[in-house]
Amino acid sequence: MTTHASQQAARTTPATPVTPAAPAAAPGAGAPDGGKALYGGKGTRRITVRDIAAAKERGEKWPMLTAYDAMTASVFDEAGIPVMLVGDSMGNCHLGYESTVPVTMDEITILSAAVVRGTKRALIVGDLPFGAYQEGPVQALRSATRLVKEAGVGAVKLEGGERSADQIELLVRSGIPVMAHVGLTPQSVNAYGGYPVQGRGEEAAAQLLRDAKAVQDAGAFAVVLELVPAELAAEVTRSLHVPTVGIGAGAECDAQVLVWTDMAGLTGGRVPRFVKQYAQLRQTLGDAARSFADEVVGGTYPAPEHAFR
Structure with missing residues (x-):
């Protein structure tokens, strides 16, 4: 996911959502039993993709944050954050890279293992970095298997819609849950020439919807929508039976994710327009x-x- 560093284009005003956002519910209010809720639930076992599917069925919204180390992850776990992404955004906000592209499998694996060790309840999703799955399904399976076996993650995430459907299908068939990622895919920064909003215009919107349906059909348990006009994101969310996770995609997505250093005010300089800072840690x-x-x-x-x- 993108951080503040390269998102001048992301600060344009997004489209108005089709319907107003539902009022925020109290923790646990969306479930028949408060103990089953993703956020605010009382269980101590690891959250699984079955829990994510159940939340979609009952209309429960849920939060996701990135995490890159055991101590920070433990804080988020204690706060009840149900899903954490060990994102390749570590490249920008922890490793000092200018983009996510240089992040390696070794780096993702080491940091994912730390986050798993620091948590007890959250579902930990490990990002597949650039170059770890683009060759095809077999490479993707090799990379994802490493994250599951060596780091202990409960799922992996990879970028791309129709172009990544074969990779997703093999991973899911092999028993590895996959979170897909469409819209702005930061690993393609060199092809985009920056970080532009995706899905504007009839043709681009139709392609994004095809991408979302393709990854769902391939078996993804959730789909990240990044830098997508709010109206389009709402349409995608209504069209899928798996949850959407928005970042710069409006209020109608089933879940929302932020890079934690942006959310907590640790990031220096300007942040993307979709970021709300809940603290000023810097x-x-x-x-x-x-x-x-x-x-x-x-x-x-x-x-x-x-x-x-």
Whole structure:
């Protein structure tokens, strides 16, 4: 998924949704039994793709965040986040790359394993990075199998619609759940020449709908819609029996995902227009670092209570 770094085009105003967003429900309110809800549920077992399907049937909306390390993932798990994506967005916001393209299978595997170790309840989805599945279904199966066996993820995600249907079909047939990703696919940044909104215009909208249906028919348990006009995303959501996960795709998707460093205000500079920052961690961490440095320089840290006798 895209982060703030390369999304000038993403800041254009999205289309108005076809219908107004439903009011937010209290945690657990969407399920017959609050313990079955994805967010706010009381269970301690791992959430599975069957739980995701059941949430779609009962009309429950749910949140997803990215995570890249055990400690952060444990915080989100304790907060009740039901699905976490170990995204190749780690390239932008953790590894210092200019895009997601350089991220490797080794990097995804190591960080996915850390997130799995840091969580108890969330479904952990590992991204297949650029170059890990484009050769075809066999390569995709090899890469996905590694994430399942070595990292312990419960599902994988890959980009592409009709062009990736064969890969998805083989993975699902082999017992590996797949979350698909259509609309803006950041691994194709060099082909796009940036990060433009996808699906504008009749022909592009029809292709995006075909892509979404193709990955559903191939067996994907959910479909990420990134940088898609809200009206089109609503149409796709109504057309599919699997849930849609929106990022810059309006309020009518079944779920919403954000890159956690954007959501928590750790990202520096401008963020995409679809991001809402729920904290300002960059300011908080900077203040803490400056306070620590001032006390060291001033000789007030460590104080006597911080020393051993």
